[in-house]
Amino acid sequence: PSGSEPAAKIVINLERLQQLPAEKAGPLARYAAAIQSQRGDYNGKVLSIRNEDLRSLAIIYDMSPGELSDQLVDWGVLPPEARVARAIDE
Numbered sequence: 001p002s003g004s005e006p007a008a009k010i011v012i013n014l015e016r017l018q019q020l021p022a023e024k025a026g027p028l029a030r031y032a033a034a035i036q037s038q039r040g041d042y043n044g045k046v047l048s049i050r051n052e053d054l055r056s057l058a059i060i061y062d063m064s065p066g067e068l069s070d071q072l073v074d075w076g077v078l079p080p081e082a083r084v085a086r087a088i089d090e
């Protein structure tokens, strides 16, 4: 892997995402809902998304992809390994 992208597969904790206040998690929650709808994948507790999607979300949140993945770890939406994997990668 190269650049500042997280190396680990991005697996969003959907239950945790639902518990967060909408002003924080709203854009991510809408993005995840759109992907679920496109896949017809509604019953999961987690959702694997594309690395490319994290880059799009980072633009929406006005952060770098690495900063956003750290934020998502802080929110409990991504597992702590997402932060560790990036630290090793960089």
Ligand code: C2E
Residues within 6 Å of the ligand: 011, 041, 042, 043, 044, 045, 046, 047, 048, 049
């Ligand atoms: P994995 O990718 O490590 O996923 C482990 C489990 O997390 C999955 O078990 C599933 O319960 C859940 N999971 C992960 N991502 C998603 C998601 O986007 N939506 C939903 N609804 N659940 C998700 P499962 O389904 O028994 O799959 C076991 C393993 O089989 C997966 O491990 C993966 O290695 C493979 N697999 C399953 N479906 C696919 C697929 O569509 N594409 C690929 N490439 N591998 C798949």
Ligand code: C2E
Residues within 6 Å of the ligand: 035, 038, 039, 040, 048, 049, 050, 053
């Ligand atoms: P698409 O991008 O044309 O992908 C068509 C099909 O190829 C997908 O159908 C899926 O079966 C497979 N596919 C494409 N890329 C991957 C991948 O990285 N991993 C796996 N396991 N399979 C892949 P599916 O799942 O029914 O999705 C239909 C359409 O929904 C996709 O068409 C795409 O436009 C959108 N979509 C679904 N999930 C995502 C996502 O995580 N991110 C984005 N940006 N779009 C998604």
Ligand code: C2E
Residues within 6 Å of the ligand: 009, 010, 039, 048, 049, 050, 051, 052
């Ligand atoms: P995965 O299915 O294990 O795929 C791992 C990586 O292999 C993907 O990382 C992507 O770089 C590549 N890949 C797999 N299938 C395809 C494909 O059909 N076309 C292309 N161009 N590349 C493919 P990526 O994109 O970061 O996706 C991470 C995970 O997100 C995937 O793991 C899968 O679990 C999920 N995902 C992404 N897009 C889709 C989709 O369209 N439909 C579904 N059902 N799952 C998707």
